[in-house]
Amino acid sequence: MDLPVVEARRFLRSLPTASGTRTAPMFAAPAGRGARLTSRGGSGTVPLSGPERLRVLDPLLRFATSLRAYAAGDAGAGASVWELTRRDARRCRWPRACCATAIRRGWPSSPRR
Numbered sequence: 493m494d495l496p497v498v499e500a501r502r503f504l505r506s507l508p509t510a511s512g513t514r515t516a517p518m519f520a521a522p523a524g525r526g527a528r529l530t531s532r533g534g535s536g537t538v539p540l541s542g543p544e545r546l547r548v549l550d551p552l553l554r555f556a557t558s559l560r561a562y563a564a565g566d567a568g569a570g571a572s573v574w575e576l577t578r579r580d581a582r583r584c585r586w587p588r589a590c591c592a593t594a595i596r597r598g599w600p601s602s603p604r605r
Contacts, residue, residue: 495558496525497557500553504553504559507543519538539563557578559575
């Protein structure tokens with residue numbers, strides 16, 4: 493699933509802010525040019541455990557051109573990767589510690605060496 497940055501922002505801001513006691517699996521499903529959260533998996537959906545955790549990507553969207561989501565094999569498997577793409581082709585993938593580090597270092601500046 494590939495979302496333009498405007499649709500990605502709309503999707504991320506529509507996610508719940510707290511996990512509560514939800515145990516049912518959630519999925520991100522394509523909806524027009526954007527995406528929506530659903531409780532049913534299917535073709536083209538991406539599994540999402542703890543959807544509120546994706547909200548950490550919201551501050552990084554201003555540097556991105558798109559948000560991509562990948563599912564590992566069967567959409568019901570539970571594994572997914574969320575990737576922000578920038579004009580200069582550098583990427584930040586979630587879940588990964590680099591996203592938190594990137595925020596602290598003021599991404600999109602050059603990485604510190």
